[in-house]
Amino acid sequence: MTESVVTTRGLGKTIGKKTILRNISVDVDAGSVVGIIGKNGAGKTTLLEILLGFSPASNGSAQLFGHDSFTLPAATKGRIGFVPQQDELVSLLTCRQQLALIAALHRHWNHALIERLLAAWEVPMDSLIQTLSGGERQKLSTLLALGHEPELLVLDEPVASLDPISRRQFLSEVIEISADHVRTVLFSSHIISDLERVADQIWIVRNGELAWAGPLDALKEAVVRLNISARRLLPSSLPLGNAISQQISGQRASAVVSHWNEEQLADLRRALDAEIEVEPLSLEDIFLEFHA
Amino acid sequence: MRAALLMLCAIRLQRWLLVIGLGMVLIGLSGGFVILAILGVTLAVIGPLVTSGIVFRMVSAPRPVGLILFGRFKLLLGQLATQLLLAALVTAVITAALARTGGPHPVPTFLAVFGIATLAFFASYSISHRYGGIWWFAACLLVPRLTQHLSSRFLDRPVHEALLTPIGLRVSALAEVLAWVVFGIMYLNARRITLTSWVGPRTADAQPAAHFASARNLGPYTRKDAIRMLLSGNNQGRLRWSLRPMVIVVFCVALPALLPLIATQGRVAAPLVLRVSVICAFAGPAAAVLAIGMMRRVKSLWLVAGLGRLELLGTAERYGWYSVAITTALVWAVTLTMLGAADALPDFIRLGGLLVLPLASGALVLYFNLLLVRGRNLIDTLTVAGVTALLATQIICACVAPRSPFLNGLAAVEIVLVPVLRLAVVRRWEVLDWLVYRPPRLETRRAR
Numbered sequence: 001m002t003e004s005v006v007t008t009r010g011l012g013k014t015i016g017k018k019t020i021l022r023n024i025s026v027d028v029d030a031g032s033v034v035g036i037i038g039k040n041g042a043g044k045t046t047l048l049e050i051l052l053g054f055s056p057a058s059n060g061s062a063q064l065f066g067h068d069s070f071t072l073p074a075a076t077k078g079r080i081g082f083v084p085q086q087d088e089l090v091s092l093l094t095c096r097q098q099l100a101l102i103a104a105l106h107r108h109w110n111h112a113l114i115e116r117l118l119a120a121w122e123v124p125m126d127s128l129i130q131t132l133s134g135g136e137r138q139k140l141s142t143l144l145a146l147g148h149e150p151e152l153l154v155l156d157e158p159v160a161s162l163d164p165i166s167r168r169q170f171l172s173e174v175i176e177i178s179a180d181h182v183r184t185v186l187f188s189s190h191i192i193s194d195l196e197r198v199a200d201q202i203w204i205v206r207n208g209e210l211a212w213a214g215p216l217d218a219l220k221e222a223v224v225r226l227n228i229s230a231r232r233l234l235p236s237s238l239p240l241g242n243a244i245s246q247q248i249s250g251q252r253a254s255a256v257v258s259h260w261n262e263e264q265l266a267d268l269r270r271a272l273d274a275e276i277e278v279e280p281l282s283l284e285d286i287f288l289e290f291h292a
Numbered sequence: 293m294r295a296a297l298l299m300l301c302a303i304r305l306q307r308w309l310l311v312i313g314l315g316m317v318l319i320g321l322s323g324g325f326v327i328l329a330i331l332g333v334t335l336a337v338i339g340p341l342v343t344s345g346i347v348f349r350m351v352s353a354p355r356p357v358g359l360i361l362f363g364r365f366k367l368l369l370g371q372l373a374t375q376l377l378l379a380a381l382v383t384a385v386i387t388a389a390l391a392r393t394g395g396p397h398p399v400p401t402f403l404a405v406f407g408i409a410t411l412a413f414f415a416s417y418s419i420s421h422r423y424g425g426i427w428w429f430a431a432c433l434l435v436p437r438l439t440q441h442l443s444s445r446f447l448d449r450p451v452h453e454a455l456l457t458p459i460g461l462r463v464s465a466l467a468e469v470l471a472w473v474v475f476g477i478m479y480l481n482a483r484r485i486t487l488t489s490w491v492g493p494r495t496a497d498a499q500p501a502a503h504f505a506s507a508r509n510l511g512p513y514t515r516k517d518a519i520r521m522l523l524s525g526n527n528q529g530r531l532r533w534s535l536r537p538m539v540i541v542v543f544c545v546a547l548p549a550l551l552p553l554i555a556t557q558g559r560v561a562a563p564l565v566l567r568v569s570v571i572c573a574f575a576g577p578a579a580a581v582l583a584i585g586m587m588r589r590v591k592s593l594w595l596v597a598g599l600g601r602l603e604l605l606g607t608a609e610r611y612g613w614y615s616v617a618i619t620t621a622l623v624w625a626v627t628l629t630m631l632g633a634a635d636a637l638p639d640f641i642r643l644g645g646l647l648v649l650p651l652a653s654g655a656l657v658l659y660f661n662l663l664l665v666r667g668r669n670l671i672d673t674l675t676v677a678g679v680t681a682l683l684a685t686q687i688i689c690a691c692v693a694p695r696s697p698f699l700n701g702l703a704a705v706e707i708v709l710v711p712v713l714r715l716a717v718v719r720r721w722e723v724l725d726w727l728v729y730r731p732p733r734l735e736t737r738r739a740r
Contacts, residue, residue, distance in 0.1 A: 015728055046727060052595060055727040074598030088592035090525045097521075104518040105597050144596075 005030050005152050005184045006051060010060030013046055013208075020046045021208045024060070028201070030151070031181035033174065035199030035216070036188035037287055042205040044188045045085055048156050051186070052082060064152065078106065081150030083158045087141040091130035095123055095140050099147070106148040114147050120169055134161035142170065146177075153177065154186045159194060167194065174198050192284040202283070204290055211290050212258075216283070223286045224260045228253040230274035239271055244289050256281070256289045298351065300374055305665070306339035308673040313337070317385055326389045331681075333385040337378050338680055341409060344374065345417030352485045368476055375413060379406035403464050410468055414475065519597055523611055525585050566694045568627045572646050573690035573699075576654030577683055579619035583612040583661050588731045605721040608662060616654035623650045638695075645700030652706035653686060659713040663720060664729040675716075682706065 006028035013021040021043045028034055038044045049055050050062050053069040062069040067076050089098055103109040118125065121139045129137065138161045145153060153174075159167045175198055177183050189195055195202070202219050204212040212219055223244070228234065230251045238246050238255055246255035251274075260278075269276055281289070301307045313336025320329025348371050357363040383402040390396065479485075513521070520526070586608050593599055599607065624647055631637045638646070660679050665672040686702050693699075720729075 013727075049727055054591065054594065055725045056723065071600075074600075077595050077598040080595055082595050088589065090522060090589065092525055093521070100513055101518040101522055102596060104513040104515055 004028065005032075005065060006186070007063040007066075008051070008060065011047075011050065011057050011062050012059035013043075013050060013055070014058045019208060021050070022059075024210050026203065026210065026213050028184060028186070030184055031178065032201050033178045033185045033187065033199050034201040034203060035195030036186065036203045036205060037190070037192060037195060037283075038188075038205030039291055043208040044205050045156055047205065048154055048186065048188065052080065052154060078148065079151040081145035081148065081153045083138075083141045083145045083153075083155045085156040085160075087137050089129045089137055089140060091128070093129055094126055095129060095132070096125045098129060098140065099125075099144065102144045103147060108149065109147050110149050113149070114143055117143055117146070117173070121166060135163060135166060138162060139166065139170075146173075149183075151182065152184045152186070156188050157190065158187070159189060159191055167191070171198055192287055196283045204287065206290060219286060220280060220283070222260050223256065223258045223281055223289065225279040225281055225285075226253075226255045226257060226268075227277040227279060228255065228272060228274045229276075230272050232273065234272065234274070240268075245292050298347075298370065300340050300377070305673060305676055306343070309339050309677060310336050312673070312677065321385070321388055329385055329389045333382055334684070335677060335681070337382060337409075338684070340374060340378060341412045342416060344371065344409075344413045345415065348413070349417055349485060352479075364480055368479060371413070372472060375406060375409045378409050400461055403461060403468065407464060407468055410471060414471070515597075519593065519599075519607060520611065522593060522597075523586050523589055523607060525589060566691070568630060569646060569649075569690040569694035569699060571623055571627055572649040573653070573686050575619050575623045576616060576650035576652070577657040579615045579650075580612065580654045580657035580661060583608070583615060583658055586611060587661060587664060591726050591731050594726075601721050601724050602718070605662065605718065609658075612658040612662070613655070616651065616658055619654060620651045623647075641700065642695070642697070645697070645703050648703045648707070649686070649690075649699060652703045652710065653683065655710045656706045656713065657683070659710060659717050662717045663713065664724075666729055675713075682709075 004027050006026065008024050008026050011021060011024040012019070024047065036044050036047070046055070050057050051064060051069055053064075053072045056070045064072060065076050065079060067073060093101070099114065103111075121143070123136060123139050123143065124132070129140070132140070138158060142155070142158055145155075155174075159170055162170060171194055174185055174187065178185050178198070185198075187195065187199065196216070199216055201214065202212060202216045203210055226240075228238070230253075233251060234248050234253050236248065238248065238253060240246065240255055240257050242257050242259045244256045244258055246253060265276060265278065268274075301310060313332045313334070316332025316335065317329050318332075320326065320332055348367065351357070352364060352367055357367070360366070379402050382405045383398050386396065386401055386405075387398050590604050590608050593604055593607075594601075627646070631643075637643060656679065660675070663672075663675065665676055682702065682705065686699070686706075689696060689698050689702065
């Protein structure tokens with residue numbers, strides 16, 4: 001049986017009077033690459049910070065490798081690599097010093113991997129961190145999280161400051177890491193095309209709730225656009241159970257629905273006496289429809 | 293006006309202090325409690341007065357400010373308006389509170405308060421840029437002595453009396469306007485305004501190339517070294533480098549006191565206690581303030597070092613005590629040498645009080661930093677108000693009445709408060725929520 005790396009049940013977070021997360025229940029199996037998307041302020045970073053134990057949940061529970069996130073034992077923490085949104089590098093150190101210090105804190109450190117990535121990503125090893133550009137700092141933060149070959153890699157917007165070439169290199173590395181189907185990656189980003197390339201699971205966070213949590217393929221099959229062309233005038237509201245949006249103009253209509261399946265098509269054709277074309281959507285379109 | 297409001301109420305804690313302070317002023321003025329009104333106005337203005345320069349630098353630093361039409365100019369006007377508002381508020385309260393006793397005239401009071409606010413602004417503006425603040429602090433200690441010396445030589449009265457004459461008032465007003473004009477020109481023409489680290493060199497020390505030949509040769513660091521360096525932000529593992537910030541603190545605090553002593557070859561005995569008490573009052577808190585950086589870095593060790601919340605607190609506490617203890621030892625060495633050389637050792641109790649002061653106040657500021665107050669609740673706000681009032685009283689007392697036994701009393705109060713504050717710190721850290729108590733970020737990223 002595959003070990004569940006991340007488990008949350010009814011997870012909620014309230015700070016003061018503001019509810020940031022509510023009722024999040026998910027399971028992530030080992031070997032998954034989970035892409036997390038959501039608008040700014042949707043609660044992505046808060047969710048990751050609670051999962052990693054930086055903050056206690058106000059409701060429900062969050063577990064990593066079967067341990068409560070808030071009181072993670074040291075051995076479990078050693079199985080996690082984290083790249084935060086705002087790096088936590090020490091400005092007065094050189095990149096080499098920072099790497100050496102982080103390596104000294106771990107029992108296992110893959111020098112060969114780091115050496116290879118240093119060469120590929122062109123990180124200036126002997127420069128002071130305070131003189132690095134945003135992209136270089138982000139590369140270094142990622143290296144620090146990869147060196148001990150964590151079983152769970154959590155990346156909070158890791159490609160925001162990277163140029164297209166570095167982004168490609170980084171994504172190939174993530175694909176390589178996840179290829180063994182043992183290591184798990186949780187990856188939040190606003191660059192949806194990147195997520196589409198690497199993720200096999202997608203979480204869409206909307207106003208603190210999980211609007212979708214499941215396989216990317218299932219999401220693409222379940223959320224489609226229906227282009228409807230009827231022989232008579234269409235009603236002001238279409239009889240669609242899971243419509244995300246609909247636009248009706250005389251005999252023509254366009255609607256985006258979730259939880260779609262082919263069996264619904266025949267029923268809808270009959271009900272509306274219309275030709276219906278089912279158009280698959282890209283992840284970016286799906287995201288936009290969820291937030292329309 | 294919006295910029296002025298931003299400077300006055302930049303953070304929630306500041307807003308709370310302002311509201312509490314103004315409340316105290318209203319009660320004090322309506323009920324005839326002069327002390328309460330003056331304490332209230334102090335509480336209301338202490339935040340903007342102490343942090344105005346840092347906030348001003350922070351709002352000026354982002355690149356988008358350069359894209360706003362007259363962005364810097366508007367910020368500058370806003371800051372000036374804030375200083376004028378603060379000075380007007382303090383003047384109004386002092387004049388109203390002391391009206392019955394034939395209190396001071398509003399114009400000289402306003403000019404004096406505006407001058408102090410301006411000095412505080414320039415000091416806090418430069419303190420957020422490396423060692424600038426330390427030089428300001430040294431200047432603030434030296435300039436009054438210098439002006440006193442010059443006035444006794446060239447004027448027939450002390451400088452504070454000379455400033456109250458019509459010519460003196462005009463001169464001080466002109467000096468304040470000139471200071472703002474010069475600052476304004478420099479600020480508007482500055483190529484880039486940054487908020488940089490307080491300590492440390494700009495460039496890395498040269499290392500032999502062979503040492504860096506391979507990434508495998510990452511360094512001789514142990515786990516203990518790594519935790520200490522990542523927590524302190526110190527770029528060298530060696531002891532002499534980790535001592536450097538504390539030596540600088542003591543040196544800079546002691547410099548203004550030592551210079552006249554050296555110049556007069558130890559003959560100046562009368563104001564020696566004053567200098568010693570100033571060193572003792574400032575050094576502890578100054579050393580503990582260095583611990584703010586630790587609060588910024590401690591979160592990163594939760595996952596990487598595998599430490600629990602209380603273990604992280606213990607590590608931060610140990611390093612903080614190390615800073616305070618080393619600084620105290622240096623202060624003791626400096627002050628005992630000064631007093632001994634001038635044969636001016638006070639009685640045992642007073643000397644004991646003076647020497648305990650840096651340790652007690654340093655520990656108090658250390659635990660205050662570890663409490664990570666964010667002004668989210670009344671207890672936090674009251675803690676800030678209490679600790680600020682205590683430290684302000686300590687510094688004022690050290691400057692005004694160094695021989696008073698009151699300093700011993702303050703040290704005793706601080707010794708009692710330290711374990712209480714530590715208990716509160718432990719309670720908070722047991723369930724520390726880094727989403728609520730976000731680590732302070734003192735520096736902006738500097739692009740190459």
